[in-house]
Amino acid sequence: MNAIAADDQDAAPEHPGEPCMPDEELLYDLADLFKVFSDTTRIKILYALFDTPRSVGDIAETIGATQSAVSHQLRILKQARLVRFDRDGRSLIYSLADDHVHTMLAQGMNHICE
Amino acid sequence: MNAIAADDQDAAPEHPGEPCMPDEELLYDLADLFKVFSDTTRIKILYALFDTPRSVGDIAETIGATQSAVSHQLRILKQARLVRFDRDGRSLIYSLADDHVHTMLAQGMNHICE
DNA sequence: GAAATACATGAACAGTTGTTCATACGTTGA
DNA sequence: TCAACGTATGAACAACTGTTCATGTATTTC
Numbered sequence: 001m002n003a004i005a006a007d008d009q010d011a012a013p014e015h016p017g018e019p020c021m022p023d024e025e026l027l028y029d030l031a032d033l034f035k036v037f038s039d040t041t042r043i044k045i046l047y048a049l050f051d052t053p054r055s056v057g058d059i060a061e062t063i064g065a066t067q068s069a070v071s072h073q074l075r076i077l078k079q080a081r082l083v084r085f086d087r088d089g090r091s092l093i094y095s096l097a098d099d100h101v102h103t104m105l106a107q108g109m110n111h112i113c114e
Numbered sequence: 115m116n117a118i119a120a121d122d123q124d125a126a127p128e129h130p131g132e133p134c135m136p137d138e139e140l141l142y143d144l145a146d147l148f149k150v151f152s153d154t155t156r157i158k159i160l161y162a163l164f165d166t167p168r169s170v171g172d173i174a175e176t177i178g179a180t181q182s183a184v185s186h187q188l189r190i191l192k193q194a195r196l197v198r199f200d201r202d203g204r205s206l207i208y209s210l211a212d213d214h215v216h217t218m219l220a221q222g223m224n225h226i227c228e
Numbered sequence: 229g230a231a232a233t234a235c236a237t238g239a240a241c242a243g244t245t246g247t248t249c250a251t252a253c254g255t256t257g258a
Numbered sequence: 259t260c261a262a263c264g265t266a267t268g269a270a271c272a273a274c275t276g277t278t279c280a281t282g283t284a285t286t287t288c
Contacts, residue, residue, distance in 0.1 A: 021158075021161055021162065021176070021177075022161065022223070026223075026226065027154055027157050027158060027161065028154055029226050030151075030157055030219075030222050030223055030226055031151070031152055031153055031154045031156075031157045032152075033222050033225060033226060034148050034149075034151035034152040034157075034222060035148075035149075035152035037144075037145070037148035037152075038145055038146075038148040038149035038151075038152040039145055039275085039276075040141055040142055040145045041276075041277090042145075043141050043144055043145045043148075044135075044141060047135050047136065047141065048135065055234080055235090056234070056235055056236090057233095057234065057235085062135075065277095066277080066278075067234080067235070067236095068235090068236085068237090068277080068278070068279080068280095069276075069277060069278080070235095071235060071236055071237080072236085072237085072276075072277080073276080074235095074236095075236080075237085087285090089233095089234090089285075089286070090232095090233060090234045090235080090284075090285045090286060091233095091234060091235085092234080092235065100224075100225050100228065103221065104221060104222070104225065105144075107217065107218060107221050108144050108147050108148060108218070109136070109140075109144055110214075111147060111214050111218065112140065112143050112144055112147060114214065153245085153246075155246075155247090169264080169265090170264070170265060170266090171264065171265085179247095180247080180248075181264080181265070181266095182247080182248070182249080182250095182265090182266085182267090183246075183247060183248080184265095185265060185266055185267080186246075186247080186266085186267085187246080188265095188266090189266080189267085201255090203255075203256070203264090204254080204255045204256060204262095204263060204264050204265080205255095205263095205264060205265085206264080206265065206266095
């Protein structure tokens, strides 16, 4: 579910002060987005795909997790539109959905290593 | 620190900017950082403080939560160094720790509203 | 077609998380 | 000092999350 509040535009952003308080639903979506990044397995998957598209089995081997666990987490990453996949024979080749994901990861890492 | 994967089999660093697979511990820290942003109450608190330092009671009233719940979450935000506080009489005035927090929130919101 | 491969999915379980309730702590003003 | 206020904290509980195990589905090869 990726519902975006369509009927709520708060004040104009663009200052050291953002709008006061975004719509409740938007805040839920924001929390949900961060939640996807908040698990180690999913972070590992994202980093495994950082610059290399991989099959599910490849991911599992790379990060040292079972195929099932990876598949479960890929479902969540897919729902959040953080990864996408193409078919190659019987394999599904996953990759990061767009550069936004790179940015989010880099931003977080940047904060950690300040 | 700048720890790169220790026991990685193969690596193909081609993307400008980031290593292939960071150290396990760093990935845990990264997941933990995102985890702090992954709760609605904490997101509300951060937005309540986005451009206005506030006391605990003020925060609670602003976001519509109990004082206790807010205090519990502030402890987590403090531990993550996302907020700081100054004393004013018997009140504790909380504010965002630094601009990194603004950036993280904005980045996430940016992704949501793409 | 059947077997094999690659992946997805459901149920169940343990571990974690956030809230409420009650209470303790610390500061202020009389 | 004491009472009142603002905040922190611990325990308990319900809700959620991620893993494993078993099985199902889809695609390819024989």
